[in-house]
Amino acid sequence: MTTExxxxxxxxxxxxxxxxxxxxxxxxxxxxxPGDVLSEFSSPE
Amino acid sequence: MAVKTFTSEILTSSDTxxxxxxxxxxxxxxxxxxxxASSVVVSNCFNSTYDRYKIIIESKVxxxxxxxxxxxxxxxxxxxxxxSIIYQIATASTITGANSANQTYFLCGFGGNNQMYVExxxxxxxxGTGSTGSLRWSSYDGTNSTGGTGAMWSVNSxxxxxxxxxxxxxxxxxxxxxxxxxxxIA
Numbered sequence: 001m002t003t004e005x006x007x008x009x010x011x012x013x014x015x016x017x018x019x020x021x022x023x024x025x026x027x028x029x030x031x032x033x034p035g036d037v038l039s040e041f042s043s044p045e
Numbered sequence: 046m047a048v049k050t051f052t053s054e055i056l057t058s059s060d061t062x063x064x065x066x067x068x069x070x071x072x073x074x075x076x077x078x079x080x081x082a083s084s085v086v087v088s089n090c091f092n093s094t095y096d097r098y099k100i101i102i103e104s105k106v107x108x109x110x111x112x113x114x115x116x117x118x119x120x121x122x123x124x125x126x127x128x129s130i131i132y133q134i135a136t137a138s139t140i141t142g143a144n145s146a147n148q149t150y151f152l153c154g155f156g157g158n159n160q161m162y163v164e165x166x167x168x169x170x171x172x173g174t175g176s177t178g179s180l181r182w183s184s185y186d187g188t189n190s191t192g193g194t195g196a197m198w199s200v201n202s203x204x205x206x207x208x209x210x211x212x213x214x215x216x217x218x219x220x221x222x223x224x225x226x227x228x229x230i231a
């Protein structure tokens with residue numbers, strides 16, 4: 001039996017209300033996550 | 046304001062208002078980072094009460110090995126920001142440096158399953174365009190230590206009312222905590 005991988009989740013804290021929720025990220029939010037960050041930072045020659 | 050040494054058993058409302066309520070850094074909010082999360086968004090923490098903020102992040106990458114980047118974005122929507130950063134990786138025998146500019150986010154620590162501490166000073170985030178900030182981080186993964194410092198500036202047409210902390214490369218965050226303070230305006 002196989003299960004679908006769980007969608008990545010995020011933590012959303014609203015300082016005004018003090019409410020924190022954890023929920024699965026939308027496809028748009030997932031696309032907005034940083035990629036392989038270190039490859040974007042080049043070492044000096 | 047001079048520091049007062051209290052010598053009596055009576056704490057007056059005047060002293061309370063002057064010496065306790067007028068602290069320099071004032072707690073605004075905090076959020077617990079649950080292990081396994083990909084990102085944390087703290088919204089509505091920048092308001093009209095303060096112009097300058099300090100953000101403390103204690104977290105790590107939730108993976109057992111390899112260098113994975115953690116990022117700090119000075120707003121919620123990941124747009125309209127530019128950052129430049131210089132960092133170094135120190136092993137037992139070598140130090141490697143690197144730099145980058147014009148990223149939309151800070152690289153603010155990396156390493157697998159390490160301990161990490163980040164300090165961000167954010168100046169006038171609600172002004173959008175023209176707001177600036179600086180960041181410093183240190184981390185250690187049991188073998189290598191890393192440190193970095195950087196600067197950000199914003200060209201947002203709207204106000205920055207919050208920020209985003211995330212793990213890169215598809216990795217998730219380890220357990221941690223984010224705390225936001227405001228610099229009291231005298």
